Amino acid sequence: MGWDIGGAHLKAALTEDDRVIKVWQKVTPIWRDFDSLSAAVDEIEEEAGDVSVHLVTMTGEVSDHFPSRRTGVERIARVIAERLSGDIRLYGGAAGFLSLGDARSNIFDIASANWHASATLAASRIEEALFIDMGSTTTDLVPVSEKKVWAKGHTDRDRLASGELVYQGYTRTALMAVARDVPFVGRSIPVMNELFATMADVQRVIGVLDEADDLHxxxxxxxxxxxxxxxxIARMVGMDAVDARDGAWEWLAHAFAEAQVRAIHDAALKVLSRDELTDDAPLVVAGAGRPVLKRLAARLDRGVVDFSDLIDCPSDLRDGICRAAPACALAVLANEKPA
Known part of the structure; x- marks a missing residue:
């Protein structure tokens, strides 16, 4: 069983051999309710039944609930150790699977390594690709080829600098973090620096949101x-919805959506400019934000492969697998190489 412990969601995937047979996603806002993680782990474990091996990755250690990332990794690892039975391993990116006892001495290998698990699975299944996972808060961009992950950065800091990590998410990103000004009824209007709306509102208004992706x-x-x-959305430009026609708000939502695509497009160009992939390399897309990533692929004139296409699973789990790519990747990888 693979577990991906984020600051807002807990995702898990259960496999038999290397076939994914069940996927979970639970809301766990650990920045304000750390106990929600324990409750979600208990719920999933009860539904999963007997599991012999647990593989765990995390990004939740960056939550401001913790005074440091080190403390976050240690406390999350403690929750897992207290609530799960069987063989438990933490994923350390390039360092591989680590025991719970190794956590303290491998903090920065374990911290925010979930992207590496997904990219490693993609590298094992496709000749070359730009792997992109757009979740509710962030987007990961990682080139893979020759069965290898060609990441330049491994810490969040280095990944931000390399363009491999972009703080743009499909639903939870505040609109003030997407654009400084936007076109509206023929004028450019500055965006208020207030948490009045998020990208979930944008996706809903333009008609692409699956409500299963907006759990907060x-x-x-x-x-x-x-x-x-x-x-x-109207409040972001100092107005009320009644001050303009519905079509005007839809155009405004499209403006925010376009600004977000451009931010990810710029990061993709930075990564692709390293010339590690050929012009024929497709995008392997994962996460709730696959609709955005498919628009990006069209701009880059590249093909698209859904992450779930790389995994043996029932057809009705494909969306869930794309949402929980790191958890699924861990569960499958554990069957392919010794943990």
Missing amino acids: EAADGGDKTIEGSRKR
Whole structure:
């Protein structure tokens, strides 16, 4: 069983041999409710039944609930040790699978290594590709070829600098982090630096959001409807939804969506400029933000491969597998190489 422990969601995947047979996603806002992680782990473990091996990766250690990433890794590892039985291993990226006893001496291998698991699985299944996973908060971009992961960065700092980590997410990113100004009814209007709306509102208004990808409350705690999203987006430019026609708000939402695609496009160009991939290399896309990544692939004039296409699974699990790519990758990789 693979586990991916984020700051907002817990994702898990169960395999038999190397076939994924079940996937979970639970809301775990550990920045304000660390106990939600323990509760979610218990729920999943009970539903999964007897599991012989657990493989764990995390990004939740960066949550501001913890005074440091070291503390975050140690406390998350402690929760796992207390609540799971069987053989438990932590994923350390290039360092491979590590025992719980190795956690303290391998903190920065373990911290935020989930992207490496997904990219490693992709590298083992496809000749070459730019692997991209767009989750609710961030986007990972990693070239893979010759059965290898060609990442320049391994820490969050280095990955941000290399373009391999972009803090743009499909649903939870605040609109003030997407654009400084936006076109609206023929004028350019500055965007308010307030958490009035998120990208979930944008995706909902432009009609591409699967509500299963928006598990957290809206910025104002209000209704997660098109009308509610229009109201929140309007506030970003100092207006109310009644101040313009519905079509104007849809165009404004498209402007935010375009700004986000451009940010990820710029990062992709930075990564591709290293000339490690041929012009024929496709994008392997994962995460809730696959609709955005497919738009990006069209701009880059590259083919698209869904991450779930690389994994043996029932057809009805394909969306869940793409959302939980690191957890699925760990569970499958554990069957292919000694843990």
